[in-house]
Amino acid sequence: MISTRFVLKRLLLLVPVLVGVASLVFSILHLSPGDPALTIAGERASEEFVRQVEESLGLNDPIWVQYGRFLADAAQFQFGESFIIQRNTTVREVLANKLPVTLELALYGQLIGISLGIPLGILSAVKQDSITDHLTRIGALAGISVPIFWSGPLLILLFAQVLGWLPTSGRISVLYNVEAIRVTGLVTVDTFLAGNWDMFVSAVRHMILPASVIGVYSMALISRMMRSSMLEVIRQDYMRTARAKGQGAKITVLKHGFRNAMIPVITVIGIQFGGLLGGAVLTETVFAIGGIGTLLVEAIKVGDYPIVQGTVLTFAFLFTLVNLGVDITYSILDPRIEQ
Amino acid sequence: MSAPPDPTDAASPPVLERAATRLRLVGTAALAGALAVAVWLVARLVVGDFSASVETTFAVGSLAFGFGLLGWSGAVALGRGIESMQAHLDTGAGWTEADARRAMARVLGFGLGVMLGATAVGSVASVFVAA
Numbered sequence: 001m002i003s004t005r006f007v008l009k010r011l012l013l014l015v016p017v018l019v020g021v022a023s024l025v026f027s028i029l030h031l032s033p034g035d036p037a038l039t040i041a042g043e044r045a046s047e048e049f050v051r052q053v054e055e056s057l058g059l060n061d062p063i064w065v066q067y068g069r070f071l072a073d074a075a076q077f078q079f080g081e082s083f084i085i086q087r088n089t090t091v092r093e094v095l096a097n098k099l100p101v102t103l104e105l106a107l108y109g110q111l112i113g114i115s116l117g118i119p120l121g122i123l124s125a126v127k128q129d130s131i132t133d134h135l136t137r138i139g140a141l142a143g144i145s146v147p148i149f150w151s152g153p154l155l156i157l158l159f160a161q162v163l164g165w166l167p168t169s170g171r172i173s174v175l176y177n178v179e180a181i182r183v184t185g186l187v188t189v190d191t192f193l194a195g196n197w198d199m200f201v202s203a204v205r206h207m208i209l210p211a212s213v214i215g216v217y218s219m220a221l222i223s224r225m226m227r228s229s230m231l232e233v234i235r236q237d238y239m240r241t242a243r244a245k246g247q248g249a250k251i252t253v254l255k256h257g258f259r260n261a262m263i264p265v266i267t268v269i270g271i272q273f274g275g276l277l278g279g280a281v282l283t284e285t286v287f288a289i290g291g292i293g294t295l296l297v298e299a300i301k302v303g304d305y306p307i308v309q310g311t312v313l314t315f316a317f318l319f320t321l322v323n324l325g326v327d328i329t330y331s332i333l334d335p336r337i338e339q
Numbered sequence: 340m341s342a343p344p345d346p347t348d349a350a351s352p353p354v355l356e357r358a359a360t361r362l363r364l365v366g367t368a369a370l371a372g373a374l375a376v377a378v379w380l381v382a383r384l385v386v387g388d389f390s391a392s393v394e395t396t397f398a399v400g401s402l403a404f405g406f407g408l409l410g411w412s413g414a415v416a417l418g419r420g421i422e423s424m425q426a427h428l429d430t431g432a433g434w435t436e437a438d439a440r441r442a443m444a445r446v447l448g449f450g451l452g453v454m455l456g457a458t459a460v461g462s463v464a465s466v467f468v469a470a
């Protein structure tokens with residue numbers, strides 16, 4: 001049973017993390033070259049108009065006033081309107097549209113990584129130094145070594161161009177209007193909820209390649225971690241005792257070994273989520289999926305500061321939430337951790 | 340440096356004493372930051388663009404503050420785990436959660452001092468300019 005005190009302590013720790021990230025974002029944007037007012041007004045705008053824009057954005061106020069206002073707005077998740085990318089649209093709305101795209105990709109990628117990585121890691125450990133173990137380790141090494149910007153185009157070439165089994169890009173076929181049935185923003189879930197089988201199949205087919213690219217990388221790390229952790233656990237005395245008492249090998253590994261071996265693996269899964277969000281930027285670019293990663297890169301390029309601030313803080317918030325989940329999972333797996 | 344005192348230990352210092360130690364740790368760093376800013380901005384007042392310097396100094400302070408705050412919370416959240424991992428892998432290099440926490444508290448304090456110093460100097464200067 002998880003204690004409320006433990007969860008509260010972890011939740012409280014989110015506050016300094018988010019204030020720290022907000023301060024970093026604020027300072028980096030203020031130290032980087034470029035004038036937001038000039039960016040909005042345009043290169044040919046009159047000086048008077050630029051001054052008006054500065055006034056409306058509060059850029060004429062002292063920097064400490066701007067900092068305080070920024071922290072207060074960030075606490076309410078208010079970052080104003082996008083300067084350039086989607087003018088007259090609030091950052092909240094822009095993120096609400098783009099975030100599900102990246103989340104869907106990262107979640108399916110993580111799902112593939114966990115569902116393949118854990119069994120492969122266990123198999124590799126149980127059958128140490130066998131051909132299965134060697135193949136799994138080579139596969140894991142390849143998965144970690146191959147960068148997404150290379151594996152993505154290769155998979156497109158094989159499965160979309162040569163074999164023609166899967167689509168090359170996008171989230172769903174252009175024949176369907178997914179906005180009409182939008183509920184969660186996750187295309188596979190929305191099409192399923194709408195009960196439209198053809199749309200659902202199209203969404204799943206579009207998701208397979210990008211999720212696999214992210215998932216293979218994730219799987220490689222998880223299986224390697226699972227293997228080494230399981231190898232250590234199966235050499236423990238309690239495992240030998242369970243076997244000596246006549247318990248079957250499979251049950252001993254799955255009942256006694258799995259839970260203990262999972263603790264370091266959970267850490268990797270949590271830390272990796274940040275990497276998955278970063279990896280989603282590349283995957284979204286390769287597969288032409290307009291998610292939050294692509295949005296961030298574009299916003300940095302054109303100097304759309306509100307979008308940059310909102311996106312970075314959203315990433316930080318998601319990452320800290322996932323790590324809170326990891327901490328809670330730890331305490332479920334091993335209640336001593338709470339102490 | 341030694342590990343932090345165990346709160347369950349009867350010999351650990353009382354809460355007020357610990358709070359005072361922590362406050363001293365952050366406070367002295369903040370004072371150093373504020374002094375450094377005062378010297379720097381006075382120098383910039385003589386030579387250079389003063390108002391731009393105040394803005395840049397404040398931004399640098401918030402950078403140090405944000406970095407320190409992130410590092411501190413990272414040490415609090417993950418420090419014990421990293422210590423255990425080092426012990427487990429037998430790769431300990433003398434890094435401890437307590438040391439990291441103290442170091443980050445110093446950075447955080449220095450950043451805070453710079454921000455407060457820049458705010459104070461900037462406010463005083465704006466009053467003089469207005470007068």
